Amino acid sequence: MNDNKEKILYDDGTHKCVMFSFDDEELGDSFLSVNQYLIIQKDSAVLVDPGSEAIFDELYDAVSRYIDVQKIKFVFLSHQDPDVSGSITQWAMSTKAKFVLSSLWVRFMSHYGFLEMTRIIPLNDKGAKLNFGADYLEFVPAHFLHSPGNFSLYDSRSKILFSGDIGAAIVTSMGEYKKVEDFDSHVKYLEAFHKRYMGSNKLCRAWVNRVKALELSKIAPQHGFVFEDENSEKFLDWLENLECGSDLIDDLF
Numbered sequence: 219m220n221d222n223k224e225k226i227l228y229d230d231g232t233h234k235c236v237m238f239s240f241d242d243e244e245l246g247d248s249f250l251s252v253n254q255y256l257i258i259q260k261d262s263a264v265l266v267d268p269g270s271e272a273i274f275d276e277l278y279d280a281v282s283r284y285i286d287v288q289k290i291k292f293v294f295l296s297h298q299d300p301d302v303s304g305s306i307t308q309w310a311m312s313t314k315a316k317f318v319l320s321s322l323w324v325r326f327m328s329h330y331g332f333l334e335m336t337r338i339i340p341l342n343d344k345g346a347k348l349n350f351g352a353d354y355l356e357f358v359p360a361h362f363l364h365s366p367g368n369f370s371l372y373d374s375r376s377k378i379l380f381s382g383d384i385g386a387a388i389v390t391s392m393g394e395y396k397k398v399e400d401f402d403s404h405v406k407y408l409e410a411f412h413k414r415y416m417g418s419n420k421l422c423r424a425w426v427n428r429v430k431a432l433e434l435s436k437i438a439p440q441h442g443f444v445f446e447d448e449n450s451e452k453f454l455d456w457l458e459n460l461e462c463g464s465d466l467i468d469d470l471f
């Protein structure tokens with residue numbers, strides 16, 4: 219196991235959440251840290267935002283060390299971007315999993331070479347709850363944060379919210395797994411990305427409202443570091459008050 223690239227976020231003996239941080243290392247200076255997640259309960263698993271084709275082999279091997287990949291029941295894609303969904307065809311060929319994503323993006327998946335549309339579970343805008351073992355997974359609407367059809371995934375057992383691009387830190391190196399130690403010194407890695415990529419303050423508030431109603435242990439984004447405890451709260455308070463996207467229209471046109 220590569221300690222720099224794998225971290226167990228939760229394990230109670232029956233239910234486990236693993237964080238992977240595999241990047242396309244050939245990207246050199248344009249490198250952006252990317253996280254992938256695996257949720258396992260007994261004999262089934264869900265893969266969260268598996269990423270680009272370039273990291274497929276590495277992630278496949280890593281997942282195989284935790285569970286037989288044939289036991290992956292669902293692959294969740296928070297949105298359509300290549301660093302999230304680019305490997306959909308590879309996962310389709312190597313598993314029997316169903317793919318859960320916004321109905322807005324279903325037809326676009328063929329552009330990644332994916333043609334088995336009957337294996338997609340399309341989510342309507344309001345999201346859904348899916349039974350998972352004795353617990354459930356909730357797909358929480360996160361539209362325009364940043365993608366027009368976008369969801370976060372809440373795992374009711376671990377109480378981790380897999381937040382996709384929300385909370386993403388733009389850092390060029392993860393080093394060892396790092397959680398946010400101090401929100402105030404971390405915010406510089408969030409600011410530019412969220413101001414430009416998130417749709418508007420109104421949309422941020424709608425998401426924060428939904429998320430504040432959940433019992434949370436961690437917020438785990440697709441890029442950068444994991445938020446825990448008071449840093450999760452500080453992040454939600456910050457996002458709730460952030461001017462972004464269309465709020466800053468005068469800077470754009």
Ligand code: FE
Pocket residue numbers: 297299364383
């Ligand atoms: Fe994205």
